[in-house]
Amino acid sequence: MSSARAHTNAGAWLEIRLDAVCANWRLLRQQAEGAVCGAVVKADAYGLGAARVAPALYRAGCRHFFVAHLDEGIALRPLLDTDAILYVMHGPPPGSEPEFVAHGLVPVLNSLPQLDAWQRLAHALGRELPAVLQVDTGMARMGLPADELEAVANDEGRLRGLALQVVMSHLVSAEDPAAPINARQLERFRSALARLPRARASLANSSGIFLGPEYRFDLVRPGAALYGVAPVAGAANPMRPVVRLRSKVIQLRRIETGTGVGYGHAWVASRPSRIATLATGYADGWLRSFGNRGEVEFEGRRLPVVGRVSMDAITVDATDVPEGQLAEGALVDLLGDSIGVDDAARAAGTIGYEILTSLGGRYARSYLGA
Numbered sequence: 019m020s021s022a023r024a025h026t027n028a029g030a031w032l033e034i035r036l037d038a039v040c041a042n043w044r045l046l047r048q049q050a051e052g053a054v055c056g057a058v059v060k061a062d063a064y065g066l067g068a069a070r071v072a073p074a075l076y077r078a079g080c081r082h083f084f085v086a087h088l089d090e091g092i093a094l095r096p097l098l099d100t101d102a103i104l105y106v107m108h109g110p111p112p113g114s115e116p117e118f119v120a121h122g123l124v125p126v127l128n129s130l131p132q133l134d135a136w137q138r139l140a141h142a143l144g145r146e147l148p149a150v151l152q153v154d155t156g157m158a159r160m161g162l163p164a165d166e167l168e169a170v171a172n173d174e175g176r177l178r179g180l181a182l183q184v185v186m187s188h189l190v191s192a193e194d195p196a197a198p199i200n201a202r203q204l205e206r207f208r209s210a211l212a213r214l215p216r217a218r219a220s221l222a223n224s225s226g227i228f229l230g231p232e233y234r235f236d237l238v239r240p241g242a243a244l245y246g247v248a249p250v251a252g253a254a255n256p257m258r259p260v261v262r263l264r265s266k267v268i269q270l271r272r273i274e275t276g277t278g279v280g281y282g283h284a285w286v287a288s289r290p291s292r293i294a295t296l297a298t299g300y301a302d303g304w305l306r307s308f309g310n311r312g313e314v315e316f317e318g319r320r321l322p323v324v325g326r327v328s329m330d331a332i333t334v335d336a337t338d339v340p341e342g343q344l345a346e347g348a349l350v351d352l353l354g355d356s357i358g359v360d361d362a363a364r365a366a367g368t369i370g371y372e373i374l375t376s377l378g379g380r381y382a383r384s385y386l387g388a
């Protein structure tokens with residue numbers, strides 16, 4: 019079979035545990051106590067495959083799904099039953115409003131022009147259209163700023179023809195419970211809600227769920243934590259790991275003291291060494307910043323990445339693995355139970371979100387626990 023053959027020939031294997039995604043969703047729902055728990059599946063479910071992840075979450079009971087782009091919504095809509103609500107967080111690009119109706123997508127309206135265009139379409143169709151209104155409580159990125167919110171609140175006609183389903187906002191620093199901006203945003207969100215017609219209120223992303231009950235409101239929007247990223251910086255991670263990434267040793271070689279490895283000889287052996295070359299590089303999303311900093315795992319032992327990350331390969335120092343234990347063709351863990359996405363992110367100087375969304379297209383992917 020061609021897919022089995024592709025697997026045999028692949029340089030690296032990415033396993034995605036759908037049962038762990040669903041377990042994480044249930045844990046977040048429980049943590050959110052009483053709030054409806056949605057799921058953010060934008061950017062192809064953070065790189066893990068929305069077409070597999072979203073239907074699995076639907077079967078687990080999730081009915082509120084969030085994507086960023088209209089096209090993500092169009093692609094996902096046929097994969098979910100009609101009782102699933104699919105919100106498009108960027109709202110309609112100008113002129114695309116009829117596509118939202120045609121595909122049964124609910125826009126998040128982020129500006130007065132988006133609001134007005136959606137309302138014009140409702141009038142033209144002669145029926146109410148569902149809408150989410152985003153208010154900006156501190157992100158200064160999307161949503162109505164205070165003055166525009168005021169204009170909407172003071173003009174009853176502004177929302178006429180729209181079925182306002184959700185009023186939402188987004189937290190700036192939710193992963194840091196000590197950040198003073200959290201409480202300021204909570205306060206601004208509450209006063210925005212008080213100025214608008216009744217609708218479901220939604221403020222919390224993954225981390226926001228852990229800030230306390232007052233942040234949870236009616237609907238929570240976790241993304242990263244579903245995929246195993248730690249929701250609270252510096253605290254134990256309650257989420258189950260979702261991804262395992264294994265890469266093949268494609269060459270094993272002995273080098274003398276003083277031998278440089280890879281581009282620019284950015285690492286030079288200070289002892290006689292054994293270097294294993296793995297078939298994963300920055301073209302696979304294994305970031306260049308792992309050079310001389312990252313680690314991989316082989317049978318419980320950490321092996322440091324030595325030298326620069328190449329486009330299709332990395333080199334690791336396997337000198338401390340007992341002779342004969344590591345052979346060409348062996349699989350080495352880049353991500354898994356022991357090296358989590360947050361550990362990898364720390365080594366690369368980034369966040370777990372970027373590790374996940376960078377995972378490349380050359381991996382042989384398999385979905386477990388479907």
Ligand SMILES: *Cc1c(COP(=O)(O)O)cnc(C)c1O
Pocket residue numbers: 058060107187188222223224225239240241242243
């Ligand atoms: C991405 C996103 C989320 C999910 O955030 P996580 O930190 O991944 O849980 C929620 N709301 C908005 C508006 C987003 O853009």
